[in-house]
Amino acid sequence: MNIRKSCSHALLIFAGAAVGGFLSGHMWPSDSSAIASARHPKTLTAEKFVLVNSSGKQRGTMQVSEDGMATVSLNDADGIDRAELRVAGDGSAGLGFFDQKGDEIAVFGEGKDGHSGVRIFGANGRQVAALGSLPTGGSALTLYDANTGRARAGLGVAATGEPALVLLDKGGADRAELSLRTDGRPGLALVDGQGKVIAGLPETQPSTVPNQ
Numbered sequence: 001m002n003i004r005k006s007c008s009h010a011l012l013i014f015a016g017a018a019v020g021g022f023l024s025g026h027m028w029p030s031d032s033s034a035i036a037s038a039r040h041p042k043t044l045t046a047e048k049f050v051l052v053n054s055s056g057k058q059r060g061t062m063q064v065s066e067d068g069m070a071t072v073s074l075n076d077a078d079g080i081d082r083a084e085l086r087v088a089g090d091g092s093a094g095l096g097f098f099d100q101k102g103d104e105i106a107v108f109g110e111g112k113d114g115h116s117g118v119r120i121f122g123a124n125g126r127q128v129a130a131l132g133s134l135p136t137g138g139s140a141l142t143l144y145d146a147n148t149g150r151a152r153a154g155l156g157v158a159a160t161g162e163p164a165l166v167l168l169d170k171g172g173a174d175r176a177e178l179s180l181r182t183d184g185r186p187g188l189a190l191v192d193g194q195g196k197v198i199a200g201l202p203e204t205q206p207s208t209v210p211n212q
Helices: 003-012
Strands: 048-052 058-064 070-075 081-087 093-098 104-110 116-121 127-133 139-144 151-157 163-168 174-180 186-191 197-201
Touching: none
Parallel strands: none
Antiparallel strands: 048 058, 058 070, 070 081, 081 093, 093 104, 104 116, 116 127, 127 139, 139 151, 151 163, 163 174, 174 186, 186 197
């Protein structure tokens, strides 16, 4: 595997990750649920529940939409959505946190294919970091420019165990790549704005000196 192919694997690891989170099991432990208690056989059924405070102001909702999305939303005292748990009909799940303006600040998610990830956002609502993994074993960390939202650096490990680091310019073009094969052999490449390798350190075989 050459260096460009290895780095491409690292950059694509987070692509297609579900927006949301995989923490639903920790949010609703079965041993603490009143619904699971045999002492309370009565059941209340509805498509939507609204949680209000003592003044009647909405602080949260629990509902299932027409497309099968089950959602639990919690609001602050001003009615702004600050946390949301979602589970889609296909099994993908998400947990998101929002700031006082309603913009995303952190999202945890798992797709129906087992692709999971974490996305972190800056004060302006742009994504600044993403950590993701594939069910096949690959994983990657991607860092973004907080001003443009473009990826600027990626660090990943392919399912084969090969690590790779890639640096991108402000336009999002790949400019520098460093990779390491499973047997320890390194590769380094410097790339121009058009994607052409202009310098690098290719892998070489050690020279042999004939016996005198």
